[in-house]
Amino acid sequence: MKVKNTITMKKKTLALCITTALLASQSLSAFAADEEDIERIEVTGSHIKRHNMDGPSPVTSISASDIAKTGVTDLIGLFAKLPIAGQGTFSTQANSSDDTANGGSSVSLRGLGADSTLILVNGRRVSVSPFAKGIDTAFVDINNIPLSAIKRVDILKDGASATYGSDAIAGVINIILRDDIDGMEISAKIGDTADGGGKEQSISLVFGNHTDKTSNTFILDYFNREGVLYADRSYSSTANQAERRPNDPYATDFRSSSGIPGTIALNSDPTKRLADIWGNDKCPSESITQDTDENGDLTGYNLCRYDYAPHMTMIPASERFSFTYMGKYEINDNMRAFVELNGQNAKTTIKGAGSPSFNELFMAGDNPNHPMADMPDHEFYQQDLTMRRRMVDIGNRIKKVDSNYYRTVLGLKGELGEWDWEMAYSYIKSTSVERGVDGFPNSRRVQESIDNASWNPFEPSQNSQAALDYIETTTTRVGKSTNRTYDAKISGPVMELPAGELFIAVGAEYREETINDNPDDQFLRGEIFGTESTAASGSRDNTAMFLELAIPVIDSLELQLAARYEDYSDFGTTTNPKVSFIWSATDDIAIRGSWGTAFRAPSLSQLGLGRTDESPNLVDTIRCDAVGNVNKACEPQEYTAVFEGNPDLGPEESTSYNFGLMYNITESLELSLDYYSYDIENIIDSDTQFVFSNFGDDPNVVIRLPTNIANDPGEVVTIFDSFQNIGDLTTTGIDLDIRYALETGMGDFRFSYILNYVLKYEDKRPDVDGGQRINVKEGDFEQPQFRWTTAVDWSLDDVTANVAINYIAEFEQDQSVRVQGDGTILAPLDAMVTVDASVNYYGIENTTITLGATNLFNEKPPFAYHDFMGFAVNTHNGQGRFAYLKASFKF
Structure with missing residues (x-):
């Protein structure tokens, strides 16, 4: 049964929780024993502050210097190299005039989807992009955060809904911003690709100061990237x-x-x-x-x-200007105010061929x-x-997207005895305006011009400029998403147990979300053909309360318990627990594990999507079976599919566990090994090919035009589809991380090897008999079973160098490209290996000069049959070698 409460009642509940927590801390702290004042820090994955970074959950931290060594210019470049990143990770690569999320990027941990990976900034949620990816995937656009503003990135590699709520099925990426600047630093970078397009320039200015009572950090960042066309690469320059x-x-x-x-x-x-x-x-x-x-x-x-x-654009032209301010003010010895301000304006230009019409x-x-x-x-x-x-006579399509992102956090934090508390208000807004500025025809005007003979589609040379101007139009799509949150938490020791202090954290959160994606009336009337667009609108509010315990069972064993209760205004309530432990078996060996449940609420786009046209590549199996390969019915080709949202969707639910070993083999050699398992039910998705193949003869599902061919069901005009809680997914695998340090007379070396090996991946969907079939499994198209990265850092005097090898294993081709009935199995895509390298020179006072290259040997992506570009754009990178020069000066 759905639980509905008014906003007023929820705010009162939240206020009561905050008051109770603060009063409890005052009484409990009176009994707390005095201890040595050792600073405790909050680690991603827990609200309880601890004295070190090692906790029961597997967390990988990537520092700003680690990011710099990779040579990447934005966060998605970093995340795409992570072995843990899988299918569903997307960058601006393959943004085209048909894309619904131009200029956006996001990461999918373990291949469970960008909407199942929770993105936080300084431990708090941010708003999703107003334009969903692929019309249904709500995502946080990580392009909004420039690298110059990042102190470190924490990646929590197990489910965390008990701690953070919805969307944390696959894990959490927590981006920690710089707030410790005292002085000034300016950095500039230029770079270019080996094969044309993709030139980059960036400059950042970071400055700040600290006093006894205040701390201020300012960051200004400018980034400009030239677009890359498929024509710029020999392996994608033709669709044939x-x-x-x-x-x-x-x-x-x-x-x-x-x-x-x-x-x-x-x-x-x-x-x-x-x-x-x-x-x-x-x-x-x-x-x-x-x-x-x-x-x-x-x-x-x-x-x-x-x-x-x-x-067509492979990588769109982008220009971004960002600002960040991090401020703190000490009110008294036990209370501080803090402010976080972030903003960005991004301009993206996407090019595509002239608009096509299909009957x-x-x-x-x-x-x-x-x-x-x-x-x-x-x-x-x-x-x-x-x-x-194709309407080439009015020009090729050009879309320009102008996006603005604003984030404001105002808060207080402090101590009450041995208890730490924090409360804050945050407001995040993302807006985007997408304009079709060239090459877009209005079908009503085109048909009118054909009818009155003022425009002749069969003799383009006869058409006047006035006739062309009349049929061409400009399009506008406006999107906005907001996230308004009140949160409060408190943590500290409750009592002394024989093995140590029992810690507790308790907190509450109230959140309001809205999203609006509004194309202009021409789209709504169906007057723009050959280009996809979405329309969506929705809002919800959510109240959450959470509790966490850290229990020292014995001196070497800590047990952590967490639970979070969520009440959503649009689908009801859910409670998710988590149990985890860390056991220090010896001084050098620790064993950790966790079990918990998680969930993902249906996105506002999935609930409130208006009628939206898509152009998926499908096979008309019903027509193929009836009359053979007439008009390539047995081969994949574009069809028009009409989608609408489903307000009756329920949440995705998952159970996951993790078991791992951390071993300091010697003072110089250490490793961590983790086994993970996820079992997700009620996945929200669509399966248009399944609908097409099984209901393609139902005129309520598929509209066809009759032909004169005997037994021909007809040529497809439109397929109708929607989102459902349609399937289940199970995946298991292993994460391995090895580090080795070596000091020699020729310099210091640091070696690393990071591996993700997928033991099992089964994405299950309905079959025609009411059961389930395995739709995707490990090793299938764009599902490599393992990825690894190995690197060596070397330093001597004023010089350091880094070399990294990135490996993506082979995987199967998309076998649907074969003609129906052909038993041939296409050979898998080859593995892809790229090498990144950089050299840093510190011999000039307060100056760092870096020369480097990503994909040093200009490795081409392996050939894929599935689409015109000839490579798997969601897995492999088509940028090629990118060489860069960077200089940083500190004052």
Whole structure:
């Protein structure tokens, strides 16, 4: 049963919790024994402050200097190299004019999805991007945080809903900002790729001061990156894989069936179509392909194809300006005020080929511009026509996205005896305006211009500039998301046990979230074709209370218990517990483990998505089974799928556990080994191919146009789909981290090796019999079983150097690209190995000069059959070698 409370009652509950906690601390602290004043720190994964970083949960910390050694220029560049990052991690790579989250990036721990990885800044939530990725994935855009503002990044590698609430199924990434600057530092960096595009410039200014009562840190950061087109890389410069691989029978021609001047077809039977309609090669002969009938024989009906790849963005142009302020003021010896202010303006430019139309436009048989008006013997004479046409004559598509991010935190913290307390108010807002500034046609105006003969789609050279200006439009999409939070917590010792003090943390949080994604009326009326857009609106509030205990069982064993109660205004309540321990078996060996439950609330986009058109690559299995490979029905191609949100969605729920060993083998050699397991139920997703294959003959699910081919169910116009709690996922694996330090007469060396090995990954979805099938498993497409990174750092006098090797294992091709019935198994994608290197010179006072390169040997991504670009954009990087020079000066 859903539990609904008014906002007023929830705020009163929160206030009561805060008051109770503070009163309890005052009475308990009176009985606390005096101890040596050793500073306790809060470690990611727990609200209880402790004296060291080692806790029951596996946490990896990456310092600012560690980040600098990688040579990356933004956070997603760092996270994409992490062995723990998996499918669902996405950068601005592959942002195109059809993308719904242009300019955004986020990380997916363990391949469980970007919306199952909780992103925190200084331990607090931030708002999600107003534009969801892939229309349904709500994500925190990590491009909002510049590297210059980061002190360290903590990665908690097990479920943490008992501590932090929703979205922490896979783990938590906590970004800690710099707040310890006393002086001034300026850094500048330039870089360029080996193969064209992608030039970068960045500059940052960091300054601050400390006094007895105040601390102020200011950070200004500017970043500019030139765009990269698929045309800039030889392996992605054409959408025709068959041309690049002429002896490969499975290389696909992904060129669009919407060309220029295009293909005409009979409105009564769209399978009868012609490209070279005048017999004078208006469509270049190399762009014409011929259809086959149900027997695979050529029919003589042609398609005028179009190579869109050279015009599309691989990596969009980006310009970002950020500011950060971290301030503290000591009110008295036991109380401090703090302020955190962050903001960023980001401008992104995305390019794509001219808008395609797929049978949306029509020409009457008596139209003056009818191409067969003077051919009475032609079968198309005086017939109503439809067409596949690309609107190149009004220009290629360009979208510009202007995004603003603001984060404000105001708070108090202090001590009451031996108890630490903190309370804060935070407000985060993200806004984005996406404008289509070139190459976007208005279908209503286009059809009107065809009907009144002012624009001739079949003779582009005859059209006036005024006619082109009339059919072209500009588009606008405005998004906004907010997160308003009140939180309070208190922690400290409760009592003395034989093995030490029992610590407790208790707290409460009240949060209000909103999201709005509003395309302009042209999108809502369906007047913009060939480009995807979303519409979503929603709001919710949430009240949470949490409790945590750290219990010293014996001198060498600590048990940690945590529980969090959540009350959501839109789907009800949930309680999630967690039990963890750390046992110091010897001075050099520690064993840790955890078990807990976690959940992910359905995103506001998934609940409130309005009618949204998508263009997934699907196989029409029903038509393929009925009439064979007519019009490539047995091969993957784009279809129009219409999605809407589902207000009846429930949360995803998971159970996870972790068991690990930390071993200091010698003073110079240490390792940690962790086994993890996740079992997730009620995954929120869609499976359009499943719907298409199993309900493709239901006119309420799939709209088709009839043809004159016997037994042909018809050519697909639209597929309707929505989000469901549709499946389950289980994954297990091993994390290994080895560190070794060696001092020699030729310098000091530090070696590291980090491995993630996926033992099992099973993404299960419904089958036709009401059971489940394994949709994705370990080793499948974009699911490599293991990744590792090994590095060596060397330092001698005024010089340091770093070399890192990044390895992504092979994985299977997307086998759906094969023609149905072909039993051939495509060979897997090769493993990809890249090398990063950098050298630092400190011989000039207060100055650091760095020369480095990522992907030093310009390794190309392995070939993939699944899409036109020929590589797995969600797993492999197409940037190539990027060389850079950086200088930093301290004053």
